[in-house]
Amino acid sequence: MNAKRPAPAERRAQLLDAADAVFAEHGVTAPLDLIVERAQVGRATLYRQFPDRKAIMLALLERSLEKTRQAAQALGDDDQAFFKLLALVADRIAVSAPLVDYWRAVERGDEVIAQARRQMWEAFQGPMKRAVEAGLCRQVLSFQDLSLVFGMLGGSLRGETAQQRKKLARRALQIIWHGLAD
Template identity: 45%
Template sequence: MTQLRSDAALRRDQILDAADAVFSERGITAPLDLVVTRAGVGRATLYRNFPDRAALVEALFERAMAQLEAAAPGLDLFALIEQLGLNIVGAPALADYWRALEPGHPAAKAARERVARLFRAPLASSLARRRCRADLRPADLVLVCGMLGTALRGETPARRRTLVRRALALLQGGVAAS
């Protein structure tokens, strides 16, 4: 992929930041004109960078995953689960989008595989140190992340964080070694 000019990269980031804010406030189906207005760019700039809503949402997911992958090497299994749970409640519209896709959708399948890969090294380390159940697999941790998504039922961001932390406390007992 060619390197984006710095001004083009800046506009792309502005669009992503605006989309993240608009989708968090108004939901994933918010009019894209709100994203354009918030980003301070023209419609043509939006569509030149992201031809449709799916491309925009997938770019938001890509950015979130890249940040998580950068942080993951320093996190143990339980800290990674917690961080992913907090990311889920921090971007409720993004989580809604992924849950709305059919399980067999290529983007959904790729997302699940990427999350599973993210957990492989911390899981192997936890298994070796006997800190988690011996039968725990990366796919189980993808399931745990889906379970943490139920915290999105909280009415406010603070309530959602409280719910995800409670879910984590309950899940940890099921994931940790007995």
């Protein structure tokens, strides 16, 4: 009896989950065969979805941006949404350090990265304004200020393990929250 094949979107998500885990564990230069093994699919399935490593990296970036947008939307009118989103980004940085490092190494003028930064800015706009209106944050941050905050969270990449990076990210968040609070 043949098992029903997963839908392409489901298979794509399965491959991205595997890629995220493999890259977090082995770095972004890990053999793509490790993704195939982790996802328990054939090579052809991987290459049908993603023709090369860059396509995987772009898909992981877009998925991360989408999760941030969804989190911002789900938090709705929560006055703490801005800080919760910062915590989500900090955790993502700590858990997926090799991916974050990869994107930090891409040239500043790269249009994909520029677009990703704009999308992050847009996701944070509403929550940031609500935090200011609620008196939880001194001022709405500029695009450059928010980029600087993300860079500060990136300091957690200095930790050698995910646990150390999470601890550094939490400390960076404390410092940032203290600096932003009224």
